[in-house]
Amino acid sequence: MARVYNFSAGPATLPVEVLEKAQAEMLDWKGTGMSVMEMSHRGSAFVSIAEDATARLRRLLDVPDDYSVLFLQGGAAGQFAGVPLNLMGERHTADYVVTGNWGKKAIKEAGKYGEANLAASGEADGFTSIPAVSDWNLSSNAAYLHFTPNETIQGVEFQDVPDVGDAPLVADMSSNFLSRPVDVSKYGVIYAGAQKNAGPAGITMVIVRNDLLDQAQAACPMVFNYKQQRDADSMLNTPSCYAWYICGLTFEWLENQGGLEAIEKINIRKSSKLYDYIDASDFYSNPVDPAVRSRMNVPFLLADDTLNKQFLAEAEEAGLSTLKGHRSVGGMRASIYNAMPEAGVDALIDFMRTFAKTNG
Amino acid sequence: MARVYNFSAGPATLPVEVLEKAQAEMLDWKGTGMSVMEMSHRGSAFVSIAEDATARLRRLLDVPDDYSVLFLQGGAAGQFAGVPLNLMGERHTADYVVTGNWGKKAIKEAGKYGEANLAASGEADGFTSIPAVSDWNLSSNAAYLHFTPNETIQGVEFQDVPDVGDAPLVADMSSNFLSRPVDVSKYGVIYAGAQKNAGPAGITMVIVRNDLLDQAQAACPMVFNYKQQRDADSMLNTPSCYAWYICGLTFEWLENQGGLEAIEKINIRKSSKLYDYIDASDFYSNPVDPAVRSRMNVPFLLADDTLNKQFLAEAEEAGLSTLKGHRSVGGMRASIYNAMPEAGVDALIDFMRTFAKTNG
Numbered sequence: 001m002a003r004v005y006n007f008s009a010g011p012a013t014l015p016v017e018v019l020e021k022a023q024a025e026m027l028d029w030k031g032t033g034m035s036v037m038e039m040s041h042r043g044s045a046f047v048s049i050a051e052d053a054t055a056r057l058r059r060l061l062d063v064p065d066d067y068s069v070l071f072l073q074g075g076a077a078g079q080f081a082g083v084p085l086n087l088m089g090e091r092h093t094a095d096y097v098v099t100g101n102w103g104k105k106a107i108k109e110a111g112k113y114g115e116a117n118l119a120a121s122g123e124a125d126g127f128t129s130i131p132a133v134s135d136w137n138l139s140s141n142a143a144y145l146h147f148t149p150n151e152t153i154q155g156v157e158f159q160d161v162p163d164v165g166d167a168p169l170v171a172d173m174s175s176n177f178l179s180r181p182v183d184v185s186k187y188g189v190i191y192a193g194a195q196k197n198a199g200p201a202g203i204t205m206v207i208v209r210n211d212l213l214d215q216a217q218a219a220c221p222m223v224f225n226y227k228q229q230r231d232a233d234s235m236l237n238t239p240s241c242y243a244w245y246i247c248g249l250t251f252e253w254l255e256n257q258g259g260l261e262a263i264e265k266i267n268i269r270k271s272s273k274l275y276d277y278i279d280a281s282d283f284y285s286n287p288v289d290p291a292v293r294s295r296m297n298v299p300f301l302l303a304d305d306t307l308n309k310q311f312l313a314e315a316e317e318a319g320l321s322t323l324k325g326h327r328s329v330g331g332m333r334a335s336i337y338n339a340m341p342e343a344g345v346d347a348l349i350d351f352m353r354t355f356a357k358t359n360g
Numbered sequence: 361m362a363r364v365y366n367f368s369a370g371p372a373t374l375p376v377e378v379l380e381k382a383q384a385e386m387l388d389w390k391g392t393g394m395s396v397m398e399m400s401h402r403g404s405a406f407v408s409i410a411e412d413a414t415a416r417l418r419r420l421l422d423v424p425d426d427y428s429v430l431f432l433q434g435g436a437a438g439q440f441a442g443v444p445l446n447l448m449g450e451r452h453t454a455d456y457v458v459t460g461n462w463g464k465k466a467i468k469e470a471g472k473y474g475e476a477n478l479a480a481s482g483e484a485d486g487f488t489s490i491p492a493v494s495d496w497n498l499s500s501n502a503a504y505l506h507f508t509p510n511e512t513i514q515g516v517e518f519q520d521v522p523d524v525g526d527a528p529l530v531a532d533m534s535s536n537f538l539s540r541p542v543d544v545s546k547y548g549v550i551y552a553g554a555q556k557n558a559g560p561a562g563i564t565m566v567i568v569r570n571d572l573l574d575q576a577q578a579a580c581p582m583v584f585n586y587k588q589q590r591d592a593d594s595m596l597n598t599p600s601c602y603a604w605y606i607c608g609l610t611f612e613w614l615e616n617q618g619g620l621e622a623i624e625k626i627n628i629r630k631s632s633k634l635y636d637y638i639d640a641s642d643f644y645s646n647p648v649d650p651a652v653r654s655r656m657n658v659p660f661l662l663a664d665d666t667l668n669k670q671f672l673a674e675a676e677e678a679g680l681s682t683l684k685g686h687r688s689v690g691g692m693r694a695s696i697y698n699a700m701p702e703a704g705v706d707a708l709i710d711f712m713r714t715f716a717k718t719n720g
Contacts, residue, residue: 077596321392
């Protein structure tokens with residue numbers, strides 16, 4: 001079968017150039033006579049792969065010198081524990097702003113390690129908007145403020161970095177990481193599971209300001225200890241080597257697209273045309289406040305939800321895969337990360353238009 | 361370049377058939393139009409991959425029904441915390457038998473979560489033997505006894521399962537997992553990083569007896585919580601999908617070799633011929649008690665260690681890669697896991713013989 005347009009929320013579509021390169025190098029990486037999967041992580045070949053990927057990520061995000069970049073196992077969900085274990089220190093309070101399912105999970109996990117204060121929540125209106133920063137109920141002594149710049153399930157995205165005073169900002173950037181330029185200097189910690197915009201599942205990037213490195217709680221597992229992992233170049237134990245390599249290829253692809261400024265323009269164009277079509281339609285709707293709609297994850301409902309099954313079946317047949325919405329929201333969701341070609345969004349809109357005409 | 365014989369201790373050589381299949385399926389897994397790396401872990405395609413891999417592992421090890429099989433992130437080093445976090449419960453004491461570097465790391469990490477009692481150690485004689493079970497200093501109230509059936513660095517391997525009474529046995533089986541049949545029913549928990557005999561780095565198997573599942577400490581990160589992960593089929597968060605898939609291909613390859621009884625015979629033959637050659641030589645030596653020599657990791661010293669550099673360079677040139685010993689032991693180490701062909705061991709012995717003749 002030909003490649004489909006895969007709208008999965010993550011793991012998600014990867015650039016075909018990345019997959020082709022990985023395929024070509026599978027049995028023999030650059031004349032070493034072995035696959036990247038088989039290489040000692042301590043050997044010069046893999047170390048060069050890891051260093052190259054790290055340098056590319058630093059370039060893409062223009063990471064300041066006083067930040068460390070880690071590639072860890074455990075997923076963003078692992079960091080739901082990793083962040084408080086590393087940052088709550090002796091202050092034992094942190095503020096959480098919850099704008100969707102992932103923020104809810106993050107604050108719940110943080111409660112194991114200290115006082116996790118719900119500073120604001122969008123739950124009252126079903127996570128279709130983001131409470132104004134002026135209404136956030138901030139602690140005076142928070143070790144950090146945690147938020148989720150893009151909520152994958154609800155399709156809600158911060159369009160600006162919230163200004164919250166002294167507490168270091170901690171962002172679970174999993175689902176809009178590398179989709180737009182970021183001023184890293186405004187954050188204490190940025191973390192992101194790779195499986196949306198950066199590579200395959202199984203590796204998690206953590207970008208941490210160096211002054212926050214060395215204050216882990218005694219109970220912090222060593223694999224999650226930022227300081228120890230930084231001192232070991234993320235190789236305190238064997239890292240997720242192959243995923244790191246694929247991330248490097250994805251970063252290379254992204255640099256070849258022109259970097260984050262260039263990809264942001266494309267992401268704005270892709271998401272705008274899809275939202276514009278939905279808003280102009282009587283057949284489809286998106287409930288999210290237009291000011292905070294996600295460029296990455298576009299949930300939409302059919303006016304008649306008895307047609308959902310037929311929509312999904314016909315979409316699949318048309319080569320438009322994994323459009324089913326999350327069960328907590330219902331309907332459909334089109335995840336249109338960096339690697340989704342604009343032609344994929346065009347094909348989706350064409351299909352939606354035809355489906356509406358036939359069934360409306 | 362042609363494929364080399366890769367003696368890396370891990371990540372380690374994989375069966376070429378596994379890599380070829382992964383290569384062929386890279387852009388389109390079985391007509392889905394997408395790579396395994398791109399699949400939603402909740403979709404039917406990936407769920408079938410995960411279930412198939414899990415079923416194959418259960419068949420290979422004949423895992424009893426009252427055990428759960430998990431595929432987690434974090435490595436065996438993650439489980440150094442995961443085991444005490446899940447098993448120490450309110451008893452807060454566990455016994456550790458240390459027969460090499462990995463056991464030392466495990467007991468150190470366990471000390472964060474309770475009383476980790478050093479029941480026995482082989483350190484006094486440089487980890488070249490294993491203390492007799494009758495000399496172990498066992499606690500009366502241990503929640504479990506932890507040991508390392510094969511120590512990758514020292515090349516020391518238990519040839520029998522120690523009989524220690526009531527405390528559940530917990531084994532870090534990373535480096536001899538799937539190299540021989542195992543009576544799983546004798547263990548409380550078996551865990552293993554994949555990157556020796558089971559697949560690529562980034563995924564860790566945990567086989568846990570069900571009555572031990574539900575006693576995690578409050579501080580246990582959810583990604584390490586055995587009960588929660590079991591209830592979620594190891595998908596509490598996004599798993600290391602591609603590594604899981606490669607493990608499945610490796611399990612399939614192992615079944616095609618005839619399973620663990622068959623591979624054990626080959627492993628005995630491979631390791632015996634290498635030890636026999638070393639023992640018969642004046643030029644090479646292995647310091648480990650012959651009764652507990654590892655079938656997987658064969659460290660050896662050159663009589664004249666000023667020749668080490670030359671040995672490694674000429675071996676590399678002969679297509680024999682990654683033979684350098686761990687810095688804590690020195691000399692050389694040949695890791696000869698399941699996927700190392702017998703021809704690779706023969707080629708190594710031939711090379712060693714020629715090198716000794718030329719330089720002895």
